Amino acid sequence: xxxxxxxxxxxxxxxxxxxxxxxxxxxxxxxxxxxxxxxxxxxxxxxxxxxxxxxxxxxxxxxxxxxxxxxxxxxxxxxxxxxxxxxxxxxxxxxxxx
Numbered sequence: 618x619x620x621x622x623x624x625x626x627x628x629x630x631x632x633x634x635x636x637x638x639x640x641x642x643x644x645x646x647x648x649x650x651x652x653x654x655x656x657x658x659x660x661x662x663x664x665x666x667x668x669x670x671x672x673x674x675x676x677x678x679x680x681x682x683x684x685x686x687x688x689x690x691x692x693x694x695x696x697x698x699x700x701x702x703x704x705x706x707x708x709x710x711x712x713x714x715x
Contacts, residue, residue: 618675618700619705620640620641620678620700621640622640623639624699624701624704625638626694626696627687627691629683629685631685632685632688632691633685634683634684634692636680636696637681638679638696639679639681639703641677641679645676646676646677648682649682650663651681654684654686666682666692669692670700680696680699
């Protein structure tokens with residue numbers, strides 16, 4: 618799926634995450650993560666975001682994640698919503714996101 622414009626999902630409230638996706642000039646995912654639980658869960662947050670982007674078919678994007686202690690299911694949902702908003706697709710086929 619091609620990212621054509623900025624897509625935002627989530628809030629900065631406690632136990633939520635804000636995900637901002639922008640187009641990227643090169644064919645790579647640039648991931649920026651800021652989290653209040655970075656030391657404990659930073660690698661897990663990165664893996665969840667990357668896995669969700671892969672399952673959504675995103676190959677090129679700049680992804681800014683501002684985590685406030687969100688669960689993995691919330692992170693996945695916010696990434697999916699931001700991808701949908703950043704693409705020009707009318708419908709999105711995410712594949713098996715379980």
